[in-house]
Amino acid sequence: MFKLTLKSLLARKIRLALTTFAVVLGVSFVSGSFILADSLRSVFDKIAIEIAGPNWLQVRGVETIEDDSFSRPPVTQSVVDQIRSTEGVYDAEGVIQGFPRISVGDELVKPLGGAPTLAFNFDQQRAELSGFETLEGSAPGDSEAMVDIDTANKYDISVGDTITIRSLQPAEDFQVSGITRWGEDNGGGAVFVLVNTATAQRLFDYPDSYLAVTVAAMPGVDESELADKLTRELPDGFEAVTSDVVAGEFSDEFDTFITIFQTALLVFAAVALVVSAFIINNTFAIVLGQRVRELGLLRAVGATGRQIRSSVLIEALLIGVIASVVGVFAGLGITWVIKAIIEQAGDGSGLPDGPLVIAARTWIAASVVGIGITLIAAISPARKAASIPPIAALRDGVALWSGGGRRRTVIGLLLGAGGVVATILGTTTDSGAGRQLTLLAAGALLLFVSISLLSTLVARPAAKVLGWPVTRFARASGNLATQNASRNPRRTASTASALMVGLALVAMVLVVGTSFKKTFSSTLDSSLGADFFVDTEGNSSWGFSPQLVDEMNQIDGVAIAVGFRGGPGTAQMTVAGESKDVIGTQEEGLGRVIDISLIEGTYSGLANSGVLVHKDPAEDLSLAVGETVSATFPVSGPRELRVVGIFDDGSTLGNWVIDMTTYEDGFDPARQSDLFAAIELEEGSEVDEVRPRLDAVAINYPEATLQDRTEYKETIEGEIDTLLVTVNALVGFAVIIAVLGIVNTLMLSVFERTKEIGLLRAVGMTRRQTRRMIRWEAVIIAVFGGVLGILVGILLGFIAVQAMPESFITDFGIPLGNFVVILIMCIVAGVLAAILPARRAARLNVLDAIAHS
Amino acid sequence: MTTATSTSIAARAVKASKVYGSGDTTVRALDELSVDLASGELTAIMGPSGSGKSTLMHCLAGLDNLSSGKVYIGDTDISELSERALTLLRRDRIGFVFQAFNLVPTLSAEENINLPRQLGASTPPESWVKKVVQAVGLSDRLQHRPSELSGGQQQRVAVARALAGQPEIIFADEPTGNLDSKTGGEILQFMQEAVRDLDQTIVMVTHDPSAAAHADRVVFLADGRIVQELITPSADLILDTMKRLGD
């Protein structure tokens, strides 16, 4: 039986290749995700190893908020002195780390792929404790700085040039005294700039203190023992750890980041796999359908149904194995594509470079996924094949898929109902993000399968409707194409469904994006009253200097400029044991530049240890105006805040708003840059008239972008669009696989209809007409898939928008223009998918085709 | 050939050779065969299996090319034609009826009959198509798909399609080979009428002497050559000739 399976596989090389290719694409995305994540990890692991390097220790303040590394109090000079005089310590050096923005002329220096720009203190004395090596020039004196070699090369900086460093202080110019390198290869994509200790303390607000202390042990002294000893002897609130611990913390941090990144990629990979599964299933069904007679003959000569089934499954297994191996290597290519997509989205700053790593788990994941998905997709065709009666050998036209129409419908409806229930549960219940996402994914999958089953019912009328315009302008070929597309509704529906899955997700993303844009637009109109906005350039989470707002406030014609700090991912305080995103600003601008719709209370009093709370958390914690709430901040620790107002609109400032003074006390220097600013002009001042004056200030802050209302709107919409394009480019893999599915189906159909095509050619169908016939069939299938996809996408998008928090999306919008584009692209995809099958059909030798059995 | 010049020639083969394979396995399916087929006649082609009948039909109908020699449809030398011109020639000037599988399964009987016109052939008058449909007795079956028609009905649809286009010549390769003698007889009857009443030219391959007896002329092939010709022979004479040639 195995030999027979192999023979039948080899006899159908093209079909085999096409099926395998569909699996390969799905698998390659999975392996690509793993390869990319592992490669990134290897870059950071290397950095971690360098950090651990020759053994050293770190002394630092103990976190006042758990897992918030920014909540470590600074180390004072006296502690450093105490460490130096401790027995067993060879030497110690205080470390200051800052997050400045660097510019050369008026060009901002941008790190790679979300890496930070880091400033450290560096002195000739104790240089060996720093991890930095001087490649050229010398250590910085006052008003001097060193930059890392990669940045120097990229921005063409040499010793003697001037760079500008922006910190919390006014921008300052520094002369480049030398070029440096961190560790062996400056890894990770960060920009490094080194200044002397006194300068660093001044720029980054560490008066006579340090972020941490690097300690070298005497030769022969055991590091962990020394760490224990230091922890014991130093004042309370300080701890000493070995370099391994530091390296471990570093790895963990990046591991979290890489894991999130990888998970996101795997979600897209999963989509691609679902589509592959549809296609494999369809291909097996068609191929087996064409082999009914052959299989019937096997049954007639004594093969059992079981043997037939195993032969089909073995075939699937072989395809799965081949596809998995090929898929892993194709994954190498995919990483390149994904990198390019991300680089495109990140405005030129991509992922750090490094060698590509194929880890053992990549092989395992690829095999499990490749073989598994192929087998699962082959199960139902295999069972059908096993039930072919021996009589099929003798009769023509025993349909493999006859009957079961009602069962299909019932199963489809049941699955659809299940899908809707799961989706609704996923969006309404509050059972944790992980479970909700699982429910949503399962719901979407059930919906997809259900629609693919049910679409069989509408495939025939849909093909007729879609074919109607085609018949208008390509009479015979159009008519035949329509007939062909509707003659086997199951096949048309399955092929279109594969496309539907990918396009549904694209459409959903577009619906959510459009709704988001609409929401933003109405927020801008209703709650952002300012005339100008300042955003951080390149969306860095390291913002711009507070000096900017001060300077803006001096400008003639400006009524008020307000800065905002903190927010999601930047600043959290702890309230009732949970960490909450918090934003710092000033009461003066609220209600004017930004309206957050106060329900109760006032803005005034914010400066006096006040807090504004959104109505939802206020209700959850039963807070009323005038009551106090205790919040814990990383630096200032616990603090009582008085609720001065409760507001309705959380879309701009989130749920918790505090005064800038409270914020400044509460958070460390690294988080004291503004992330956003809003500027309102005086009554009577013209936007055009004040603009040049604002620009004159803004030009000194390349890390900030000044925009008027229209520009700001365009920027935000542009950012949303970039995100949409990125997401859709990744979903695009699934769409490509689906288009391949159309090629597959058409190839098989052409093969199946060889005789018929020969006949048509004999009675006078030209090659061009033949090609056209196949092409229109492809277009009808593709557009059918597109229409289904858009409809399902609107449904999913609607559910998604309902599920999103109100602070995020309130309006619902349908991007009609985009949908038209999708349908046009479906037509193009159909035309492309038909190229190969159409050529094959047109090239058939008429007589051979007629003689074909 | 010395056919009277008064009757025009619908199709002609001149020293037509068709060789399959090469070296040891060479088969001469047609061996320098020349024949003129007169307009308005029903010609029957007979001969033992493998004698080249189908090959001759295919080459005459522009479905296959000769290895050497020439084929004319009317005055057109079809060996000179491009693939596309040949296709259009088949569509506009030739009709073809195969032994089986003549119809596109997704199209109704009527659509199958109209297929050449759908494909762009110039439209014969509607009345003519009606007449043909009526003649083949299919008026009440027009909307049926081939799978809903009997074998005989299917062949009649095929003949109707060939006739509907008013081609210069119709080639039929064992059109009744798959049918019982009664149904086959009806089809033959019908083809004979088409020649007599509608002035159609038909060339037909058959193994059945009684079928060939309907013909104006019977041409016998053996080993790719014409070995005998009979003009309006009786079935008995045909049978005798077959026996003689078979020995």
Ligand SMILES: Nc1ncnc2c1ncn2[C@@H]1O[C@H](COP(=O)(O)OP(=O)(O)OP(=O)(O)O)[C@@H](O)[C@H]1O
């Ligand atoms: N495609 C081909 N390749 C090789 N040889 C062929 C091919 N087609 C036909 N032949 C050979 O050419 C010769 C003539 O075949 P043809 O089909 O014309 O015979 P026929 O007279 O129609 O026979 P039958 O009465 O059985 O239909 C035969 O010997 C056949 O084997």
Ligand SMILES: [Mg+2]
């Ligand atoms: Mg023959």
